[in-house]
Amino acid sequence: MSNSKPLILALVAGMLLTGCSNTLLTKWQDQQCVRNCDDPDPRKREHFEQPVIQTLQMFIGEMGCWLVIGLFKLYTRFQQKRNDTEGYQPIADTEPLEDPAEPSSPILKALTPNSRERPALSGSKILLLSLPAICDICGTTLMNVGLLFVAASIYQMTRGALVLFVGLFSVIFLKRHLYIFHWLALFVVVTGVAVVGLAGALFKTPQPHEIVSDEADANVLRSLIGVLLIAGAQIFTATQFVLEEHILEKYAMEPLHVVGWEGIFGFVVTAIGMVVLHFSIGVTEAGRRGYFDAAEGLKEMGIKNVFVSSVLIMISIGAFNFFGISVTRSVSATSRSTIDTCRTLFIWIVSLGLGWEKFIPLQLLGFGLLVYGTFLFNEIINPPMKVCLPNRPENEAREELLPEEPIEHM
Numbered sequence: 528m529s530n531s532k533p534l535i536l537a538l539v540a541g542m543l544l545t546g547c548s549n550t551l552l553t554k555w556q557d558q559q560c561v562r563n564c565d566d567p568d569p570r571k572r573e574h575f576e577q578p579v580i581q582t583l584q585m586f587i588g589e590m591g592c593w594l595v596i597g598l599f600k601l602y603t604r605f606q607q608k609r610n611d612t613e614g615y616q617p618i619a620d621t622e623p624l625e626d627p628a629e630p631s632s633p634i635l636k637a638l639t640p641n642s643r644e645r646p647a648l649s650g651s652k653i654l655l656l657s658l659p660a661i662c663d664i665c666g667t668t669l670m671n672v673g674l675l676f677v678a679a680s681i682y683q684m685t686r687g688a689l690v691l692f693v694g695l696f697s698v699i700f701l702k703r704h705l706y707i708f709h710w711l712a713l714f715v716v717v718t719g720v721a722v723v724g725l726a727g728a729l730f731k732t733p734q735p736h737e738i739v740s741d742e743a744d745a746n747v748l749r750s751l752i753g754v755l756l757i758a759g760a761q762i763f764t765a766t767q768f769v770l771e772e773h774i775l776e777k778y779a780m781e782p783l784h785v786v787g788w789e790g791i792f793g794f795v796v797t798a799i800g801m802v803v804l805h806f807s808i809g810v811t812e813a814g815r816r817g818y819f820d821a822a823e824g825l826k827e828m829g830i831k832n833v834f835v836s837s838v839l840i841m842i843s844i845g846a847f848n849f850f851g852i853s854v855t856r857s858v859s860a861t862s863r864s865t866i867d868t869c870r871t872l873f874i875w876i877v878s879l880g881l882g883w884e885k886f887i888p889l890q891l892l893g894f895g896l897l898v899y900g901t902f903l904f905n906e907i908i909n910p911p912m913k914v915c916l917p918n919r920p921e922n923e924a925r926e927e928l929l930p931e932e933p934i935e936h937m
Contacts, residue, residue, distance in 0.1 A: 535854070542850035546870040548843040551877060553581060553671070554679040556836040561827045573816075575833050577824040578671030579804070583797045584837050585667055586660075588844030589790025592783045595849055648778035653788055655774050659767040660792035664800070666763030669756050672818070676753025678884040680875035681727040685757040687871070687897040688720045690904055692765030700769055712904035719896030724754035726889035782852040871897070 562573040648655070674682045691713050697703040705713075727750045771785065780788075801821045809820035816823050827833055871894065878884050902908045 538850050538853045542847060542854050543870055543873065545843045545847035545850060547873045547877065549840065549847060550674075550679050550683055550870075550874050552836055552840045552843060554674060554682075554878075554883070556581070556833060556840065557675055559830065559832045559836065561830055561833070575827055575830075576675055576818065577827065578668050578675070578818055579797065579801055580821075580824045580828065581671045581840075582664060582667045583794065583801065584841050585844055586790045586793035586797060588841035589786050589848060590794060591841065591845030592787040592790065592848060595845070596781075596783055596787065645777065645779040648774070648780040652778060654792075655778075656771075656785065656788045657792040657796070659770040659774070660789040661796060662763045662767035662770065663789065663793055664797055666760040666767065669760035669763070673753040673756035673760065676749050677727050677757070679878045680871070680884060681723055681750075681754065681890070682757055683871045683874045684723040684890070684894055684897055685720055685754050686761065687716055687723075687901060688758045689761040689764055690716050690901055691720075692761050693768055694904065696765050696769045701772065708910035709904055711910070712900045715896050715900030715903065719893045719900055720754075720758060722893030722896060723890060724751065724758070724893075726887045726893060727754060729889075783849065786848045786852070 556575055559575045560572050561575050563571050566572055670682070670686070673685075677685070694705060694709060694713055698705055729747065775785070801819075804819040805821035807819075808814040809817065809822070814820060828837060875890075875894070879886060899908075903910065
């Protein structure tokens with residue numbers, strides 16, 4: 528395992544870098560001017576606000592996982608041909624041959640887990656993955672709308688509410704057991720999200736692309752709506768995670784294939800929804816140039832900075848899923864929450880450095896509560912009181928309440 532430590536560090540660094548890029552690039556895309564850009568009055572300038580198209584580009588990024596799968600298949604074929612040309616012959620009657628489904632490369636092992644105990648998820652059963660894909664559509668679109676109203680760091684911190692809904696849904700639907708310290712951790716997480724939302728509402732810094740209202744109440748309401756949309760979106764994301772875990776407990780499929788198929792289903796459903804919403808809402812006077820005006824959104828995609836950001840976002844999302852799955856297979860699912868916490872911190876630091884927001888001490892308190900609650904929930908740190916310790920046998924393995932395969936997109 529020592530030989531793979533540099534690889535693991537590279538995978539963790541890649542997951543952290545691409546995870547930060549997802550949020551920051553999306554926020555940067557929201558700030559791109561698309562109309563009246565030369566007007567001296569910033570309130571008359573219009574910026575890119577197309578959350579549905581941003582959801583579509585996310586699924587295109589997920590479909591990029593098929594490219595990774597194809598490249599690794601070519602790699603394995605190349606390795607096999609090279610062994611054949613070099614005259615490699617395995618020694619017979621000594622040791623059993625290594626199963627080709629279990630590659631020796633740590634990265635290939637991350638992509639091809641052992642799945643003999645469960646039937647393969649194939650044929651018409653693959654349609655089951657359309658259910659979590661639909662949840663992903665709803666959750667991601669709501670979060671994209673919420674990101675228009677709040678700073679990138681507040682967006683990322685509010686997403687910490689995910690652990691609350693994953694924990695509750697795991698108990699209700701997956702019949703998992705939560706101990707006292709788990710409930711304490713969920714309470715701390717909810718408190719942290721509330722503090723972050725309060726800080727964003729009371730001390731909101733107007734962004735250059737936002738229309739600044741003369742009344743402070745309008746800005747407060749805008750921030751609260753954004754926080755509520757992002758927090759509410761975690762219900763759909765938690766449902767997606769629970770559905771994925773339920774499906775993959777019964778059927779076996781390689782994680783990158785899961786991401787790729789969800790990308791296909793999500794793209795198809797989102798594209799159909801865009802057409803329906805465009806002709807029912809987008810073409811109306813009230814809906815023109817709004818969230819559901821697909822024609823205007825695609826036209827705006829032709830603007831250089833918007834197009835460049837879209838390509839970068841798609842690459843970043845595809846890479847993030849690859850790194851995330853590889854980290855989970857190489858280390859543990861709990862590592863995901865730790866890396867996500869670091870991701871939130873880096874997004875906050877970059878946002879401060881770019882001048883997108885100002886330092887808010889109350890936001891720091893909320894971040895600390897989110898970190899503590901997440902770490903406590905995943906048993907990275909010990910509960911504060913012995914009464915909160917789980918009453919389980921010492922040889923009983925700890926249950927993973929977060930999904931084993933973190934298929935995350937932003």
